Amino acid sequence: MSIPGGIRARLVLALVLIVGAAQLAAYLMVVPSLERRLVDAKLDQMQDNARALATALASRSATDALGLDSFVNGAASTFDTRVAVLGALGPPLRLTTLADSAGSEAPSLDEDPIAMESARSGALVRGRTERSGGSYAAVAIPLLPSGGVMVLTSSLADQLATVRLVKRSFALATLVAAAIALVLGAAAAAVHARRISRLERAANRIAVGHFDEPVVDTGDDELGQLAVAFDRMRVQLRQLDTARKEFVANASHELRTPLFSLAGFLELLTDEDLDDETRQRFLVSTREQVDRLSRLAGDLLDLSRIDAGRLHVEHEDVDLTETALILGEELQPVATLRGHTLAIDAPEAVWADADEERVLQAARALAVNALVHTPEGTRVIVHARYQGARATLAVEDHGPGIPPDHVDRVFDRFYRGEGTTASGSGLGLAIARELAECMGGTVTLSTRPGHTVFTLALPAAAVPAPAPEPIAVST
Incomplete structure (x- = not known):
């Protein structure tokens, strides 16, 4: 059962917000650009018409009122736009209407800012103006050499109606997309919520110690990977x-x-x-x-x-050869009792930077493991050697070897091999490895049928200088 603010509600809300943000971004990219393009297209058309009319008007007398009225009315009818011819007086500059296709009922263009700018600059001026509660496109072109101005104005109602239609379409599309996102998001969130609930139930089972039921999720996404991790943890x-x-x-x-x-x-x-x-x-x-x-x-x-983390180890020069000899002397009775042959192979001093007591403890665990877990008559050899920058003490035996399915677990705590020779608490090898790591070393295993080697590798130490011989002083 979902709760307010749960992951299901959050997923749905996130999806709706993403869809809404995408629609808003599309709106901001399309609608203002569309409106600007429609207005510019209208002004381009009116600008071309204004230039054509200014050229045609240049052949007429700008003071011929009858001819001027006829001209502007014909132009307005042809181009479906309002055409007005304004005369310029001054200084100060002011405009007066000479002819206007809209008649005297329409608002005068004498103070139109676009017309004033064109008269003042002597250049074509175009733009969008707001008057009488509507938007208009206006183009003003100077009439040379008379100094007057021709103004063309046209309503932008059709263009703005198109923009409003697009806005309404966007609003409708946003509502539809949000509804679809809500439905699909709820369905997808429900699926994911069920998967998460299964993982939650599996975690609760594991928490109370029920490890038999596997954690299963067939998805190949992050939740599927999480389920695999949960199942690995369960195992x-x-x-x-x-x-x-x-x-x-x-x-x-x-x-x-x-x-x-x-x-x-x-x-x-x-x-x-x-x-x-x-x-x-x-x-x-x-x-x-x-x-x-x-x-x-x-x-x-x-x-x-x-x-x-409270185990303290010393860092001192330890001769692994001497450790091997001590080990051989200590364990020879055990080897004899079990019918084993115990040999020490350490022809020279091998110095390690380690804790002497802990080295002997770890080596003892490796040697006892070989003596106890191999059949009677097995040959066991303890080697001391240098291997690169490491000083090593290895315990080799010629027993039956360790089964492949046991190799990865021999250093686990509490692990005891199966068989008639298995005994002890299963802590010796685990402690040996932990001690080696505390001293900056490792314990590794190499095994095959008839040959097994446990190797304790430690940082090599510089060979200590021999102590000076005492000098006899005669009295």
């Missing part, structure tokens, strides 16, 4: 909502499992008959579960800091 929100639900389930499982284990171990540890060896084994398992909880809490805390 992304559905994926995010699904990931959120999966994360809640995974996090609940990740938290519940170590908590149950801790509760069980603590209860067993209270048994006074427990031997020392078993008690020690329970304590080790308890420590592992605490570490597992600590890692999950740390991951969540890092994500919250990154989202809030």
Whole structure:
């Protein structure tokens, strides 16, 4: 249901205003020009007639009143116009009527401004005058050498009637166009309003968390593009909502499992008959579960800091070769436990401008991902290299690779690959990428069957100068 001032009313009003403005512009372009052309055409014709009559009159005696009356009456009858011959007296200049085809009943032309101007200048003068409630075209031509003036005047009633007819036609056309615009505008606005209402309903569905119904609009205009954007947003929100639900389930499982284990171990540890060896084994398992909880809490805390923009990173010279060696030493037990071969390929020092702790954290996430998500016996290699202006630390594995439909999502938060080897909270790779970006770097993936490489690339740092050897001072 439309409301006053809604988009439907505004579209209709805009269309009517556009049509009205177009008609007004056409009126201003046509009507004044038409009136001017009709008057000018009348004056051109009268000017030609005036010159012809002045030439014909030159052969007559301007003082022959009988002959002059006959001349002006014949001229008026021939050209269907009023013809008057005026004599010039003075100074001061004044005109007097010698002969006038209109007779004595018509208003005198003795003070006609066009006639006075022609007598004063000695040149032909033409123009439009208003008298006796009407408009007239007037042409005055001097009569040489007598010094008199011949004046031709003719009503412009026919020309002005034509102009009024055109004005009425424009007014009628404007009303018809406005009515058509109103009807068509209302129909078009109703169609667009319905489309917008559908988009509004779709937005409301999305706002309350209903992501299953697609947003459909078959138009190829801006509203159609908006519908496509809405549907893309719906799909992304559905994926995010699904990931959120999966994360809640995974996090609940990740938290519940170590908590149950801790509760069980603590209860067993209270048994006074427990031997020392078993008690020690329970304590080790308890420590592992605490570490597992600590890692999950740390991951969540890092994500919250990154989202809030409060994660602080240092900018210092970090040797990625040393980082790779530390990583190999730290993860060798994990590799051995899972039957993997872990190798370090870092023949020289590779210096990066980064945060040493965060580099180790990101690299650990990449290496653990390779060790945990590949089958037993997979070879994993950690490389440290320079690539142009970048210092890189890459984790390569010779596992089965990542399916193509999973490649675009491996860095998504909460995403966990499907399969028997999938585990964890799905935050490691996402955090690694976020940490790399905070340090001005990137994490990229290259994969094919039998070969997968995650590469951490950071800005290269200048190679630090070696520390000077201490000088022994003898005493």
